[in-house]
Amino acid sequence: MAGTLLFVGLTVLSQVGGLILLVCWHVCRYRLFADEARRWLAFVSSGAAYVAITLLLVPGLAALFGRVPMPLFASAEAPVAPRSLLYCLLNRHYVKPRVRDLVIATARQMAEKYPGSHIHYMDGGFPYGPKFPLLPHLSHADGRKIDLSFCYHSGGKYSLSPSPLGYWVYEPPKPDEPAPYKGKPSLFRWDMPFLQGVNRDRKLDEKRTRDLLKTLLKQPGTEKILLEIHLQERLEISHPRLRFQQMQAARHDDHLHLQVE
Ligand SMILES: [Zn+2]
Numbered sequence: 001m002a003g004t005l006l007f008v009g010l011t012v013l014s015q016v017g018g019l020i021l022l023v024c025w026h027v028c029r030y031r032l033f034a035d036e037a038r039r040w041l042a043f044v045s046s047g048a049a050y051v052a053i054t055l056l057l058v059p060g061l062a063a064l065f066g067r068v069p070m071p072l073f074a075s076a077e078a079p080v081a082p083r084s085l086l087y088c089l090l091n092r093h094y095v096k097p098r099v100r101d102l103v104i105a106t107a108r109q110m111a112e113k114y115p116g117s118h119i120h121y122m123d124g125g126f127p128y129g130p131k132f133p134l135l136p137h138l139s140h141a142d143g144r145k146i147d148l149s150f151c152y153h154s155g156g157k158y159s160l161s162p163s164p165l166g167y168w169v170y171e172p173p174k175p176d177e178p179a180p181y182k183g184k185p186s187l188f189r190w191d192m193p194f195l196q197g198v199n200r201d202r203k204l205d206e207k208r209t210r211d212l213l214k215t216l217l218k219q220p221g222t223e224k225i226l227l228e229i230h231l232q233e234r235l236e237i238s239h240p241r242l243r244f245q246q247m248q249a250a251r252h253d254d255h256l257h258l259q260v261e
Contacts, residue, residue, distance in 0.1 A: 012135060014090035015126040016058065017050070024049040051089065058091060062127035067094040067143050069127075070103070074118040079107040083120040083149050083166035092134065094127040096143040099260045102221045103146065109215050114208055117158055120149040122166040122255060136250070139259075144223075147255045151208035154201050158208075162199035163254065168192040171204050171253045177230035189251050210235045216258060217241055226257035 003025075011018035024046040033042035059069045070093040074081040080103055087093045107119040124146040126132050134140045137147070149161045150171070163169035168190065173179040181189065216222050217239050229244040231253055244252070 079111040079118045095124040122147040151205040152202045153205045159202045162202045173230035223261045224259040228253040
């Protein structure tokens with residue numbers, strides 16, 4: 001029962017993770033370490049095999065489907081990193097090559113202006129095919145979208161987003177800012193009140209976030225960016241390709257959603 005739940009859960013979360021773990025467990029548990037006393041060895045080996053296959057085998061096969069993984073770690077050539085390695089372990093960091101190239105080009109330009117700064121990404125897409133839904137971001141299935149973290153600072157230094165996952169710790173509207181959805185509950189907008197106090201010493205870096213948006217909007221391949229209307233106003237930025245989806249989409253005051261042509 002627990003195995004079935006793990007298989008279903010991992011399949012929903014990571015597309016092929018459930019299958020990989022099933023194969024690893026079968027080989028390790030029933031072929032390599034059948035002895036009950038060494039069951040823990042099977043458990044550890046299955047986990048290690050899962051990580052190895054996810055990082056070494058899945059990317060090569062994804063290329064057959066026109067998907068590439070986003071960088072796992074930031075480097076001088078590609079100052080881009082996942083907000084959490086969980087996105088990579090769950091195969092949620094696959095995109096079309098032009099998305100990866102655009103984000104890397106943007107990150108390089110940002111690093112020239114802000115040395116040592118990186119772009120952090122969250123959900124991109126799955127490695128295989130455009131039909132498998134990436135919950136809860138249904139629009140990400142085609143590999144042309146990726147969610148990026150805003151820029152933050154703390155104690156005079158660059159910092160990561162307050163939320164360890166990059167989502168759900170919001171920059172809500174101030175009293176004088178527009179909030180057209182106020183008092184209108186929506187299935188798509190999750191307020192997560194219990195998370196709003198997390199790491200609030202990390203403040204939104206408005207200047208760097210505005211520059212990030214401007215740099216993304218200058219890239220010829222950028223088709224659309226989603227950002228809440230009150231942040232567009234606060235950051236004093238407007239552009240035909242910078243949009244706000246009101247009630248029909250998730251909140252975009254904890255991250256920005258980038259869509260590439
Ligand atoms: Zn998105």
